[in-house]
Amino acid sequence: MEAKASGTGRLPAAFLTPGSSSFVDFLAAHDPGQLPGNRELPRVERAVEAPHGTTIVSAAYPGGVLLAGDRRATMGNVIAQRDIEKVFPADEHSAVGIAGTAGLAVEMVKLFQLELEHFEKVEGSQLSLEGKANRLSTMIRGNLGMAMQGLAVIPLFAGFDLDREKGRIFSYDVTGGRTEESGFAAVGSGSVFARGSLKKLYREDLTEEQAATVVLQALYDAADDDSATGGPDLTRRIYPIVVAITEDGFRRLAEDEVSGLAQAVYDGRLQLPDGPQAPLS
C-alpha cells in the first residue's frame, strides 16, 4: 500500500472517499489484486494438489450454538497436517468453520473477520447475523473460478442471533448458495457420516456439555468411515476444536474440557465401537 500512496505520503483519495462500509468493496476499488477472487489462474489439466481440510459439524442448543472441527488436513492420500485449526471466531457473536482448500479457506476467513470488524468500526454497530451470513455468501461466490478448478472452500457459519435470542447455523454450497439449517449441520468429506450420527443423537433440549459430546461423537463417526477426517489423537493429545457462541459471546472450549469429553467418547467406544445406540422406535 505504501507504493500506492501518492508521493507526499498523505492518504490517497480512495481512503477519504465517503461510501461503502465494506472492506472488501474498498479493496476491490483501491487494490483489487489483493482480493482472493481476483487472481487469474492458469488452465490446468487435473485438479491442483493442495492441503484440504475436512469435516466441520455444528449443533444448536437452548441459549447457544456449538461449532466443531477435526484437526486433519489431507493432500491426496497423504496426511498434510495433524493439528490444523479449521474453526475460527468471525466476530464476538459468530464463528466460521471451513472445509476445502486449506490455504484459500484461511485467507477467506481472515478477510471475512476483517470485513465484519471493519463494518463494526466504520458504522459503530454490528451487522445482523443474516447480514454476516450474506457477506460470507458473496465471498464464496467470488471464489467460484477457483472452485471450478478444484480449489473449493465450503464454510459452515454459526452465530448467536441477539435479536431472536437463539443460536443459528448457515451452510453454503460452492456457488455461495446459503441455507439455514435447523438444529444441526455438517460439511466436508466426512459430513455424510457426521450427519447420520447427528441425526440419531441430536435433541433440541441438550445442555452445552451434552451438545459438545454430540458433536464429538459425530466427528468420531466421521473419522471412523472417512479417511480424510481425523479422530481424537489421544497419543499426541490433539483433540477437535470446539467453540461455543452464546449471548455472552464467542468462547473456545479449553483443551481440558474437550480432552475430558473426547476421552469419555473414546472410553464408550471401547465397549460399543459403533457408538451409542438409539432406541428402535
Place this chain on the structure above:
Amino acid sequence: MTTPFYVSPQQAMADRAEYARKGIARGRSVVVLQYADGIVFVAENPSRALHKVSEIYDRIAFAAVGKYNEFENLRIGGVRYADLRGYTYDREDVTARGLANVYAQTLGTIFSANTEKPYEVELIVAEVGPAPEDDQIYRLPHDGSIVDEHGSVAVGGSSDQIGSYMDQRHREGMSLGEALKLGADALGRDSNGGERTVTAEQLEVALLDRTRPQQRKFKRMTQRQVARLLEEQRGSAESGSEGAEPSSGDEGESEGDGAES
C-alpha cells in the same frame, strides 16, 4: 482587467491558520489521560450517536474536535489504512506512529495546498502498550505537525485552560475513576476562568484498556458506568478520604461486551 492582490506567504499561512483555529475553537473539547491500566478518552458530547472518540485498530483509538464531516472522513480513512495494513502484513504492524504520520502528511498537504480549504480539525491518535511507559499519545493540530504527548492532553475550544488544569493534577498510576474525574472536572473549565460541573449525561467516555483479554482493547463506557464512577469519586472527595481504587471492580463487568456497546 484587475490586478490580483499580492498577499505575502506569511500572511496567507497566518490567515489559513487563523481560519482553522477559529473553527476548532467553536467546538467542545476532548481530553485524553493515561491511567494505570490504559488510556481514557473523555469528550463533552451531547450526542449519543455521533462519536468524537472511536476505535481504529486493536490498540489504537482516535479522538477529534472540529468539523464533523472532516474528522469523520479522516477517521474512516484511518480505519481503512489500519485494516489494509494489518491485512497486507500483520496485526502487529499497525502502529499509532505510522497512522499519526499519515494523518500529519494528509493534514499538512491540505493545509498548504491553495486549492483546498484547511481542515478545521485537531486529532489525537493514541496507542496503549503492554505497560504504561509504552503508551503513545500523539496530538495532530490542523497544520500537519505532530506533538508527542505524555500524561494528559486536551484539544478543542478551551484546550489551554483545560490542559494546564490537568497538567497540575495528573500523576502516573491514577486509577480509572481518578483519571475520569480529573478529565470531567477539567472539561468544566472555560477560557474565561469560569467553572461548571459536567455531568455523566454530557460525556462520551471510551477506554483503551490493556487488561482487556480480547485482542481489541477499545471499549466504550456506558453512561451508567460513567455516572457510577464519577459519583464514587466525587463522593469520596467530599468525605475527604483518598478512595484509592474504588474503580477496579467495575472495569471487569462489561468485559464480555463487544467493542461497541
